[in-house]
Amino acid sequence: MDPHLLKQLNAERAARRAALMLIDLDDGSDRLIGPHDPVDGVLGEAISAAFRNGKSVSVEVDRRRYFLNVHVPAARLVIIGAVHISQALAPMAAMAGFDVRVIDPRSAFATAERFAGIDLVANWPAEALSEKPLDAYTALAAVTHDPKIDDDALAVALEAGCFYVGALGSRKTHAKRVERLRAAGIDDQDLDRISAPIGLDIGAASPSEIAVAILAEVIAGLRKRDTVLR
Numbered sequence: 001m002d003p004h005l006l007k008q009l010n011a012e013r014a015a016r017r018a019a020l021m022l023i024d025l026d027d028g029s030d031r032l033i034g035p036h037d038p039v040d041g042v043l044g045e046a047i048s049a050a051f052r053n054g055k056s057v058s059v060e061v062d063r064r065r066y067f068l069n070v071h072v073p074a075a076r077l078v079i080i081g082a083v084h085i086s087q088a089l090a091p092m093a094a095m096a097g098f099d100v101r102v103i104d105p106r107s108a109f110a111t112a113e114r115f116a117g118i119d120l121v122a123n124w125p126a127e128a129l130s131e132k133p134l135d136a137y138t139a140l141a142a143v144t145h146d147p148k149i150d151d152d153a154l155a156v157a158l159e160a161g162c163f164y165v166g167a168l169g170s171r172k173t174h175a176k177r178v179e180r181l182r183a184a185g186i187d188d189q190d191l192d193r194i195s196a197p198i199g200l201d202i203g204a205a206s207p208s209e210i211a212v213a214i215l216a217e218v219i220a221g222l223r224k225r226d227t228v229l230r
Helices: 003-014 041-051 084-095 123-129 147-160 169-181 209-224
Strands: 019-024 030-033 057-061 065-069 076-080 099-103 120-121 138-142 164-167
Touching: 003 019, 003 030, 003 065, 019 041, 041 057, 065 123, 065 138, 076 147, 084 099, 084 120, 084 209, 099 123, 123 147, 138 147, 138 209, 147 164, 147 169
Parallel strands: 076 099, 076 138, 099 120, 138 164
Antiparallel strands: 019 030, 019 065, 057 065
């Protein structure tokens, strides 16, 4: 591999940006491709698929063999609120392969005993998210049901282009939330990206069932997205 390309690849990975090393197996040449670099035809379709599913693969196109070595950042789930739903959601999401972080300024809720083994931050979301910024490979679930905590986190998630943004609450509650966020300068196109009431409609009742519904919707947002993430 060209040392210069390797340096570029490592820089992309360090910045949590997806990249693909396209290696021509017939002549050994390689080049680095980003998720939105134009590649036409069948090869371009294979590259897009590799970015979507995060799996490296060998393909043959026009009698040439290629290896698509894809590097996609690990998906993260940031949960705003150390509540009962979060206690079920955090370990399930970790088991599903997500890097999980729980943020809640209320120290009575954000305790290591309630979230053993989970990255837990007892701070206001605006400060916690500035220390570890969100990105396109991050999902955010706001479940405190407290506007003073949830609203700022939702605004940051929308600005960061998170692949999933969800918020707990009834339609009436969400309508009031939308009014507040719109008054804060967020446009309707971004507001429409918020999934509320949060989670797939499976008739969930208990905190654990709601957690299942949320995680299912997050996974669907990651795997069934219409566009390749940056």
